[in-house]
Structures are given as C-alpha cells and as structure tokens.
Amino acid sequence: xxxxxxxxxxxxxxxxxxxxxxxxxxxxxxxxxxxxxxxxxxxxxxxxxxxxxxxxxxxxxxxxxxxxxxxxxxxxxxxxxxxxxxxxxxxxxxxxxxxxxxxxxxxxxxxxxxxxxxxxxxxxxxxxxxxxxxxxxxxxxxxxxxxxxxxxxxxxxxxxxxxxxxxxxxxxxxxxxxxxxxxxxxxxxxxxxxxxxxxxxxxxxxxxxxxxxxxxxxxxxxxxxxxxxxxxxxxxxxxxxxx
Amino acid sequence: xxxxxxxxxxxxxxxxxxxxxxxxxxxxxxxxxxxxxxxxxxxxxxxxxxxxxxxxxxxxxxxxxxxxxxxxxxxxxxxxxxxxxxxxxxxxxxxxxxxxxxxxxxxxxxxxxxxxxxxxxxxxxxxxxxxxxxxxxxxxxxxxxxxxxxxxxxxxxxxxxxxxxxxxxxxxxxxxxxxxxxxxxxxxxxxxxxxxxxxxxxxxxxxxxxxxxxxxxxxxxxxxxxxxxxxxxxxxxxxxxxxxxxx
Ligand SMILES: Nc1ncnc2c1ncn2[C@@H]1O[C@H](COP(=O)(O)OP(=O)(O)OP(=O)(O)O)[C@@H](O)[C@H]1O
Ligand SMILES: [Mg+2]
Numbered sequence: 001x002x003x004x005x006x007x008x009x010x011x012x013x014x015x016x017x018x019x020x021x022x023x024x025x026x027x028x029x030x031x032x033x034x035x036x037x038x039x040x041x042x043x044x045x046x047x048x049x050x051x052x053x054x055x056x057x058x059x060x061x062x063x064x065x066x067x068x069x070x071x072x073x074x075x076x077x078x079x080x081x082x083x084x085x086x087x088x089x090x091x092x093x094x095x096x097x098x099x100x101x102x103x104x105x106x107x108x109x110x111x112x113x114x115x116x117x118x119x120x121x122x123x124x125x126x127x128x129x130x131x132x133x134x135x136x137x138x139x140x141x142x143x144x145x146x147x148x149x150x151x152x153x154x155x156x157x158x159x160x161x162x163x164x165x166x167x168x169x170x171x172x173x174x175x176x177x178x179x180x181x182x183x184x185x186x187x188x189x190x191x192x193x194x195x196x197x198x199x200x201x202x203x204x205x206x207x208x209x210x211x212x213x214x215x216x217x218x219x220x221x222x223x224x225x226x227x228x229x230x231x232x233x234x235x236x237x238x239x240x241x242x243x
Numbered sequence: 244x245x246x247x248x249x250x251x252x253x254x255x256x257x258x259x260x261x262x263x264x265x266x267x268x269x270x271x272x273x274x275x276x277x278x279x280x281x282x283x284x285x286x287x288x289x290x291x292x293x294x295x296x297x298x299x300x301x302x303x304x305x306x307x308x309x310x311x312x313x314x315x316x317x318x319x320x321x322x323x324x325x326x327x328x329x330x331x332x333x334x335x336x337x338x339x340x341x342x343x344x345x346x347x348x349x350x351x352x353x354x355x356x357x358x359x360x361x362x363x364x365x366x367x368x369x370x371x372x373x374x375x376x377x378x379x380x381x382x383x384x385x386x387x388x389x390x391x392x393x394x395x396x397x398x399x400x401x402x403x404x405x406x407x408x409x410x411x412x413x414x415x416x417x418x419x420x421x422x423x424x425x426x427x428x429x430x431x432x433x434x435x436x437x438x439x440x441x442x443x444x445x446x447x448x449x450x451x452x453x454x455x456x457x458x459x460x461x462x463x464x465x466x467x468x469x470x471x472x473x474x475x476x477x478x479x480x481x482x483x484x485x486x487x488x489x490x
Contacts, residue, residue: 045392048396049396050392050395050396071396072396073392073393073396075389075392075393076389077389078389079387079389079390079392079393080393081390081393081394081407081408081411082390082488083411083412083414083486083488084407084411084488092397092399092407093397093398096397096398096399096400096403096407097398124487124488125488126488140393140397141396144397
C-alpha cells in the first residue's frame, strides 16, 4: 500500500535519512527499532505527510482514496490538545469532517469504551495519567479509521504492565480492523510482540529487515519462539552498534 | 458549591479588610480628606443616581475602547504570531510604541479626535491594544510543535485550526494581558476625564475635590473601585468559562 524508494532527507546539512527503501503491505505491521537519533521519528513524519522529503519516491496505493484521513499518526509525546477534554480531543477530527452529530457521538463513545477511557472523558490531558493520555491519543487517531496507523514510541514512558495491556489492545484492534501499522519502539519485546516485519535502523539507513510470523499467536509472550525472536533482534541491533 | 462559598468568603474578607484599613486611616488622620467609611457609603447610596450616571459614561468609554482593542489587536497579534513577515514588520513598531506613556499623547488625541468621547476612547485604546497584540503573539508562539503536527494530521483546515487550536491557546494570555492593561487604562481615563468633559467618574472625583466636597469625592472613588471590580470579575468569569483547562 505504500512504497518508499531511495528516499533521503536532511535537516540543513545533516543527513537524517539516507536512501530508504521500504514497502508497507496491506494489513501488516512493521516495527522500526534503532538507537536514539537514527531518524525513526523523521521517517514516520515523512510517511504521515508532516515533512516533505527532498529526494526519492513515496507512492501510495490505497483503495479508499476519498477517505479524508488515510493515515493517522500518534506522536512521541501524544500531542493532545491541552484545552480540550479527552472526549473533545477524540471528537475533533470527526467534527471537522462535518459528519452528522449522532454519528460522531456514536463513534466516539464506541472508541472510548473500547480503550477503557469512558470514565475520564471529561478530564483534561493534564489531569490524567501517562497511560490514559496514550489511550486518548490512540483513540483520537483510531476514531478516524485510518488505513495506515503510524505510532511513535507510544508506550516508552509507561510501566511494564500498562505497556503490555496497551500492546494487547493495539494488537486486538489491528487484528479486527483492516488496517496497517508502522510503529517506532525502543523495546525489543514490543517490536517482536507487534511487528510482523522488524526494521533495524541506524544512522538514517535501514540496516536489516527481520520477518516475524508469530504475531497474534495465543500467549505469544510465553512462547519459546518469542524469546528466540527477541534474541535475534537483539543480536542484529548489537551487530550494528558494535561496528 | 464549596468553591463558590470559598470565593464569596474571600470577597467578603477583602471588603472587610479594606473597610478596616479605611476606618483606621480615618481615626489616625482625623482630617476631612478621609471621611469615615460608613458616612461615605451612605452618601454613595443616597446619591447613587448621580454617581451612577458618571460611572456609566466612564464604563461606556472603557468598554468601547476594550472592544476596539480586541477587534484590532487580536487579528494583528495573530498576524505577528502566525506569519514570519508579520512579526518582522509589526514587532519593531509595537516594541517601540509599547513603553511610551500614552497619556502624554492626550493633547495630540484631543486635537486629532476632538474634545469629545473619541479622544478619550483612543487614549485607552492606545494603552490596551499593544498589550493585547503582544499577548496574542506570545500565546501563538507558545503552542508546542506537537500540537501543530497533530492538528495537521487530523486534517484541520485553516478555519478549524483558528477556532480549535489558535483561539483556545491565546485566550489565557489574552485575558491576563487585558487584566494588566485595564488597571493602567483606568488611571489614564481618570486623567483624561479631567479635560473637556463634565461627565465621567474622573471628572466627578476631581470636581468634588476642587469643590472641597470630600464625601462626594470619596463616594466617587468607591464607585470607581466598584467599576474596576466589575470589569475584573467579568474577565474572571470569562476565564472560568472558557479556560477550564488552566485550573
Ligand atoms: N527539527 C529538527 N531540526 C534539526 N535537526 C533535527 C530536527 N529534528 C530532528 N533532528 C535531527 O535528526 C536526527 C534524527 O532525529 P529523529 O527524531 O528522527 O530521531 P529518532 O530516531 O526518532 O530518535 P529517538 O529515538 O530519540 O526519538 C537527529 O540527529 C536529530 O538531531
Ligand atoms: Mg523519535
């Protein structure tokens, strides 16, 4: 659904992305992992259309061309609007699409129920916890039913259990909706749990692509194959940083 | 409910505090210049119609000046905050004009805009408008990058962005700029009302001073304070309704 060819990007003189080649296929998940500053966020912004690239190609092939927001992004620090309640944050995208009021309310109620944030719907972002903030940000993006969901280190600031609950939730939603997902993470476990394709990035290049067939397997985290994959990704990461 | 009780409690405390200080001053100074509080209040109540008429003139001038300042200051501040060329064209002018004591221009305003209400309104306007422009610009500049990015990715058009992103983010700064400038504007109006008018609370106070009617003068001061309180409560009210997230 998205093909990136020979794409480069720089901030001034500093080359941040260097000849990226990448295919995102329909209904797949892709994890991007790599050391801090290697250009993960930048790549995601380019895919989201928030940054213009200088060189290369980015080609979309999407069925519902008419759909207003084909891609949705969840930012590294969520970017919730401080002056809107959780509910109104989630609502905004739909309101500006001029949908009928009842339809908007119904979708918003459903997604809040789903993400278990109905009780905090009237709170402002500064009044809720990091995990709740993240779920609000996920809700704000998912309510627009994007075909490609982009997530930037969504759960890095959360405790281990909250992190896993959110991973489970994201996986569940992914499996039931026809959606593709690209997410940036610093956690090897998260990459292996959610990523059917795992991209190892370093200094603006994609150094390695690892396939991971077991996403969605029951009790995945307790399987030996999970740990094997984790070790594979870890050694790939170490291989890169050691040279 | 509890909050409201607390707020009323605070106001009452303020009123009693001031009355107490006033009474002490009256006792210590023992001069007719500081009349006793209860005498003053009773005078104020008995001559309510007169004081009120002068207050209404002043209030009208202030409200018109505030509205004009908002009408012109908000768009200009937005141009400064949103457009790079807007900032480089307007900011130098604003920075130079802002610290000049505008009251010094009262004679100029009176020559240009006549002796009537207009020159007084222009005077207050010239005090408030720069503060508003700066407040709006700073409010816009303080919007974090992520907020811009997420509004872009949600597909907001320019009008939605102004309504849902820009406007709420400038409102708190706008209101505090207004609070700061209104104090200054009221003292300027007080001075301005001593020229070429026989209406306005400034005229009333100074005129009674000349006539050595200290009781009436103090009733005027009480009226002026009440008007200030009213305007400030109005701003507080707007803030509590439209800036809930800042609590
Ligand atoms: N606005 C900017 N202006 C100039 N340079 C930038 C800007 N944003 C990022 N960079 C640079 O681009 C490089 C890549 O940044 P990016 O945010 O994509 O890294 P990242 O892989 O997401 O890192 P992290 O894991 O810490 O989030 C960094 O070296 C950074 O210094
Ligand atoms: Mg990043």
